[in-house]
Structures are given as structure tokens and as C-alpha cells.
Amino acid sequence: MGLRLLRKILIPFAALVIAASVGTLVIGRTHAAATGSSSAMSLTAQSALTQKAEAAAGYQLFQQHCSFCHGAQANGSTGLAPNLQGLGPGTVQLWLSAGWMPLKTPSAQPEAKYPIFTPQQIVDVAEWVASLHPGGVPIAPSLDLKTGSLSNGFSLFTETCAPCHTITGAGDALADGYHAPPLHGVTSQQIWEAVRSGPQNMPQFGPKNITPSELNDIVKYVTQVIEHPSHPGGIALGGVGPVAEGFVGLFAGVGACMVAAYWVGDRTERDEEDDEEHEHSGDDPTLAPEGANA
Amino acid sequence: MIDGLYKWIDNRLNISGGTRKLVNKIFPDHWSFMLGEIALYSFVILLATGVFLTLYFEPSQQQVVYHGSYLPLVGQKMSEAFQSTINLSFAVRCGLLMRQMHHWAANIFVGSIVVHMCRVFFTGGFRRPRELNWIIGVNLMIFAIFNGFLGYSLPDDLVSGTGIRISFSILESLPGGSYIATWLFGGQFPGTLLIDRFFIIHVLILPAAIAGLLAAHLGLLVKQKHTAFAGNGATEKNVVGAPMWPTFLAKTNGFLFLVAGVTALLAATVQINPIWQYGPYVPYKVSYAVQPDWYMGWLDGALRIMPSWEIVLPGHMIPNVFFPGILLPGITFTVLMFWPIIEARFRHDTLEHHILEEPRNNPWRTALGASVLAFYFVLFGASADDVLANYLSVSLNTVLVAFRYLVVLVPVIVYPVTYKICLELQHQPRASKTKRHNIVLRSADGGYSTVESAARPGDALPSFPPLPLDNLIIVGDGAGDGTNGADGAASNGSDTKRGIFRIPRSYR
Numbered sequence: 169m170g171l172r173l174l175r176k177i178l179i180p181f182a183a184l185v186i187a188a189s190v191g192t193l194v195i196g197r198t199h200a201a202a203t204g205s206s207s208a209m210s211l212t213a214q215s216a217l218t219q220k221a222e223a224a225a226g227y228q229l230f231q232q233h234c235s236f237c238h239g240a241q242a243n244g245s246t247g248l249a250p251n252l253q254g255l256g257p258g259t260v261q262l263w264l265s266a267g268w269m270p271l272k273t274p275s276a277q278p279e280a281k282y283p284i285f286t287p288q289q290i291v292d293v294a295e296w297v298a299s300l301h302p303g304g305v306p307i308a309p310s311l312d313l314k315t316g317s318l319s320n321g322f323s324l325f326t327e328t329c330a331p332c333h334t335i336t337g338a339g340d341a342l343a344d345g346y347h348a349p350p351l352h353g354v355t356s357q358q359i360w361e362a363v364r365s366g367p368q369n370m371p372q373f374g375p376k377n378i379t380p381s382e383l384n385d386i387v388k389y390v391t392q393v394i395e396h397p398s399h400p401g402g403i404a405l406g407g408v409g410p411v412a413e414g415f416v417g418l419f420a421g422v423g424a425c426m427v428a429a430y431w432v433g434d435r436t437e438r439d440e441e442d443d444e445e446h447e448h449s450g451d452d453p454t455l456a457p458e459g460a461n462a
Numbered sequence: 463m464i465d466g467l468y469k470w471i472d473n474r475l476n477i478s479g480g481t482r483k484l485v486n487k488i489f490p491d492h493w494s495f496m497l498g499e500i501a502l503y504s505f506v507i508l509l510a511t512g513v514f515l516t517l518y519f520e521p522s523q524q525q526v527v528y529h530g531s532y533l534p535l536v537g538q539k540m541s542e543a544f545q546s547t548i549n550l551s552f553a554v555r556c557g558l559l560m561r562q563m564h565h566w567a568a569n570i571f572v573g574s575i576v577v578h579m580c581r582v583f584f585t586g587g588f589r590r591p592r593e594l595n596w597i598i599g600v601n602l603m604i605f606a607i608f609n610g611f612l613g614y615s616l617p618d619d620l621v622s623g624t625g626i627r628i629s630f631s632i633l634e635s636l637p638g639g640s641y642i643a644t645w646l647f648g649g650q651f652p653g654t655l656l657i658d659r660f661f662i663i664h665v666l667i668l669p670a671a672i673a674g675l676l677a678a679h680l681g682l683l684v685k686q687k688h689t690a691f692a693g694n695g696a697t698e699k700n701v702v703g704a705p706m707w708p709t710f711l712a713k714t715n716g717f718l719f720l721v722a723g724v725t726a727l728l729a730a731t732v733q734i735n736p737i738w739q740y741g742p743y744v745p746y747k748v749s750y751a752v753q754p755d756w757y758m759g760w761l762d763g764a765l766r767i768m769p770s771w772e773i774v775l776p777g778h779m780i781p782n783v784f785f786p787g788i789l790l791p792g793i794t795f796t797v798l799m800f801w802p803i804i805e806a807r808f809r810h811d812t813l814e815h816h817i818l819e820e821p822r823n824n825p826w827r828t829a830l831g832a833s834v835l836a837f838y839f840v841l842f843g844a845s846a847d848d849v850l851a852n853y854l855s856v857s858l859n860t861v862l863v864a865f866r867y868l869v870v871l872v873p874v875i876v877y878p879v880t881y882k883i884c885l886e887l888q889h890q891p892r893a894s895k896t897k898r899h900n901i902v903l904r905s906a907d908g909g910y911s912t913v914e915s916a917a918r919p920g921d922a923l924p925s926f927p928p929l930p931l932d933n934l935i936i937v938g939d940g941a942g943d944g945t946n947g948a949d950g951a952a953s954n955g956s957d958t959k960r961g962i963f964r965i966p967r968s969y970r
Contacts, residue, residue: 343858401562413569422500432496
């Protein structure tokens, strides 16, 4: 409980305090630079270092939206967020295109949102981050989904993906507030990058674990079958397993049969009083009740 | 001509008397007496669709390579059982509809047994002399649940295979369980015999047992006569309702088609058990968000929320799954089966009862039943703890712990609430009836008075006082006793085909 309190209350509070101090520092610095004080020297040195990087279009976007937590050099120097250097452009592209970043609220797991950048902007940011440090997960290559094997993809999906994402790709809750997100509406690029980079709770699968052609098959199965399932049997009930079917069977199935029984059977509870009621039952319902005539 | 033929047959087989008795059997009108018929008719549907499915199903675990019409499976290795289920779904005309009807009918079958059982329980219909029929009914439910589980396992798909794996482990938790499990499965899990064995039990042994018990259930019903709700001339010595022919037969046949219609509608519109999405069972593969069908769901829920206690008897640790997997259903079904005897002992009630109790008039039993139902419903909910956590965006751990509390708290809360509601209803003589307007009248000298308005059509059906018509005795000890009475009942008296028939109870 103490850890959760820390995460929920103290971290945002700490973020606020840091934001305030960073803000005052920045204002003080620019003021000092304008007046031509001694700190002008170090500023020029820094700009020389990043001169090449600044030229990239992603630099501005990163500084505006990401640097607050990840640091101006994406190295996690603020202590608020992890170091992004060396993770590769594929990782950055995945997190931005899924809308996980920028973070909306600090929670166990970032929520998927509509991405704030356009696809081109995402590539720009990813390339700028990648330019800081080599290596990591590359941006997904364009996959040739015409050649892959659906059947092999299905088999591999069952083995490596279904244990968390469920066999229908509906997604499910994992322990400690994490969840495996649904796979409906993901792009082939995201699947590729997620498998290679292992975001959040997901394990990372390298090319020796899942070969490029196997990954091609998985992507083919997810994009063509999981995202476009055929439901020849009718309404799919969310693909969350037999418990939904049980509720439908009990409430719609048995329920409808009970309504039928209620319709066919006699539904009035009768007792001694009914003898006198019987005399009234033939009356025209529109007539005033007998009491009113008295 | 037909008359002559009938006389010829009757002279040799003497069927008139028995048939006359049967034709004139009185069935109560109240709708709640038709709940058991839902079970009966869904069993009929299960038999009909099941026969269709056996024509195409191949009960074998022989590994084959699929080359059918469903592309994602082409080239995958699977058992013949799975392949034939896929083929009967996709390549056989009406196959998928039949499979879905069979599965939905199974869900409705067990569901209606439970609902029927609730009606009998809450109205005290199991009391002497009907204890035996209650016990038969409980056994029918156990067999139905077992057979449902076996049928769910037959396609040998990923989801059901996981369920069989769990049941294998549960069997192993019995004392000497590893012997029992390997004997039943013909070796270690999964082996090569299991589908074959399950198939024979599913299509032959258990259906035969169910049919036999069903015959006994209905035979005892005819022998012991129906119970009845109080009122409308019902006493401890008669049965009030409509005769088998023609009223009840027409009604019940119509009801058969209604139940079949509901099943067919569900099967045609709502998908159940899409095994082509699950794929064949492979022991090292597993999917998340997997539960058994609802009638096994409470057991799955109990397994999920069971704390990891390790109870060690001298020299032997009791496996944890023993408590939710063996002990819970064992206690459940034992207590359920012997409940009529337990209650009679507890209440010192040795009298015969033919008039049903209003549930509100026996708050103790009603509250107990409601609270037990709540217990199992919470367990059923626990079998979907992961799905609930996902939909509610709550941590799975929180949901799990919450269910551990709820499974105790909910029944404890339901009991007093139900008890109180029953007591309140006892003071409302018109409870459960249609409300009528109260008309406020003002007299000439300024006084006010309230008068209840007259009944509207449908508020109460006409009732008939019991008539001492001895010639209407239609069931007697001898076969010839009631022959003329029945015709009289059908044509004589009311045009609503309703009547009072005094029926001596031969066993009294």
C-alpha cells in the first residue's frame, strides 16, 4: 500500500516541484545569457554538441513533448523517466504510434490513446532519438504479407502470444494492474516492433527466438485473422471465452424459455378472494368501478 | 375401420385402461410447473442434434494434417476429433447450426434443471412423499453437468484441452488419485485414449443413464401426482389443473416448439465455442481468458480464489486443489441430494405434503436457498476474474482478493435480507398480484372513504369451486373406474377445459 501511495501521490507531487524548479532555472539562465554573463560560455559548448542533432525535425518535437521527463538528451537525466538512448527508433515509434506516450496519467501501464503526432512526425522523433546513440530496435521493415504462412502464424501465435493476449486477441488483465492490450486495431508495424522491443510487461523476442520469417507469419495472422475474424456462428460475444456464453445461455436462453412458460402457463396466483373477483372480471374495464356508482 | 383395429389391439394388449388413466392425468396450470419441461425438451433437442453430430464426428486422437477450407489451420497437425469438428462446422450443410444448437441446448438444459430445482426447493415440493424424486433429480443434474463437460471436451480444441488437463490434476489430488487418473485416462495426460473414452460416455452411457433417470423421474411424478399451490380448490387430497388430453398435450407440444425455437434462434444468431479460433489442443500451448461452460464455472472460480493453503496431515500433504476441486462439489451434491431428509429431521416434519408453500411463508428455507445460490453465483463470477479485471480496469490481484471476501460476505448479507423480505411479504396478502387503483369517494356530508376498484381482465382468472362430482373420478385403482368420467370432464361443465377432479391417492 505504501508503494502505491508513493506512486499515486508523491511522484506527481515531486514532478510538480521539479517542474517549478526547472522552470525557474531556465528563466534565470536565459536571463543571464541575454545579459551576457559568464554562463554564455557553457551554453555555446552545449549547442555545438547538439548542433547536428538540432537540425533534425524531430528535435523540436522531442523538446516540446518529451524532454520534460526524458531529459533534453533523452537520457533520463531528470530521473522522472527512463533513458531512451540506445532503445532504437522502432521502440520510439511503437510507443508514440500506440499513443502510450506522452503519458496521460502515471499508472501501472500507459493507456493507449490517439497518437498526438502524425506518422511523419513520429518517424522524425524516432530518428532524432536514434541519432543520439546507435543500436536498438530498428523501425519495422515493410513486410511482405502475401508470402507468409497463415497456418504457421496461427500456431506461433498460440504458442507465444495467446498466453497473455488470449487466443482471440481480445486482451486480458495480468497481475498487479498490468494488462495485455487487445490486438484489434494494431498495425503490422506495431506488432513487429512490439515483438522485437518487448514494451511494458511484454517479453522481448529476438530474431533467434522468432526468426524474421516466423515474425512475418505472426504479423500476417494477427492482421488478417485476429483483426478480421470470421464469425460464421453469429454474434461473437467479445471473444472472452465461455463465461460470456454462460451468461447468454442462462439469461437469454433459459430466460426466454421461462418467458415462454410464463406465456403458455397460468400466471395468476389464486386464492379464496378470487371468488368475488370472478364476478367482476366479466365487467367492461371501461366502466366505472362499482364503488363509484354507489 | 380404425375403431375395429383399435378394438382388435385393445382386446389383445388391454391398453385402454392405462391409456385412459394417462390421458386423463391432471397437470397443474401454473407456469412454474413448466420449468422442468424446459429441461425435458432441451434434452430432446440434445438427443436430436447429438445424433446428427455423431454422424460426422470422429472420436479419435490420431494425428492428422488438416487440408480443409479454413485457411489458418491448413497444414497444422491436429487430432481427427478436432479435424472432424472443424469439418462438420464448415463443410457439412447445417453442421455449424446443429453444433451451436447442441451447445446452447446443453447450456439451457443444465440451466433449466437448476431453475426447476429452485422452484421445487423454494416451494417445498421435495417434502414427503417426494424425497425420492428430488434425489433422482439431483442425480439427473450431476449427470447433466458431467455430460456437458465431456461434450465440451470432445472437439479436442485448445480451450477444452486445458480444462481436461485441470480435471486430470483434480483427479490426482484424490487419495490414490494418480492411479484413478491414469486408469481413467488410460495412462498419463493426454494419452491417446481420452477422446475415445469420453465419446462413449458422452453419447451412450450418460445419455442412457439420464434417459433412465428421466423415466423414473416422470414415472414417480405420475405415480405420486403433482403438487399444487394453495387456493383454487386445491387440497391435500386432489390435483387441480387441466387433463392430459387435449389441453395439456396441446400446451406442452407448443412449449416443445417454443423451447426448440429459442434454442434455434440462439444458435442461429449467437456464436458459441468457435473452436476454429482456438485451434487444436497441444499440451504446451495455452490461451488466457479461458473458462469452462457455466455449469462448471463455479468449480473453476473456486479453484481460482482458493488461498494457497498447504494442509499437512501426518506424513501426507493434502493437495491444494482437493478442497475446491473435490471437497466443494462433494459437499455440494451430498447436501443437495439429502436435503429433504436433512430438512425433515431438522424440522421434525414427518407429514405428507401435497400443497406447496409460498416461499415467503417459509422464510428460513427461502433465505437459506437464496444465500446458497448467491454463494455459487459469486464463485461463477470468480471464474471470470481476469475478464472482469480487464473490463473494469482494476488490478487482477484486487479482483481476486475481492472475490475471496465476496464469496463469504454476499451469502451472509443475502440471508437476512431475503428473510426480511419474506417477513414483509407475509404481511402483504396481495403481494405479487396486480395492483388496483384505490378510488377516493366523497360523501354528501363531506366524509371521505376509499374503495378499491374492480378487477380488470387478467387480474384474476376465473376459478371454480370444488364440485362433489363423484362420476368425475378419473383415476382409480381399477382400470375401468374412470372411463366415462373423463369424457364427462371434457365436454361437461366449463368450456375452459378446467375442472376439479377428486383423485384418490393409491399409496395413502
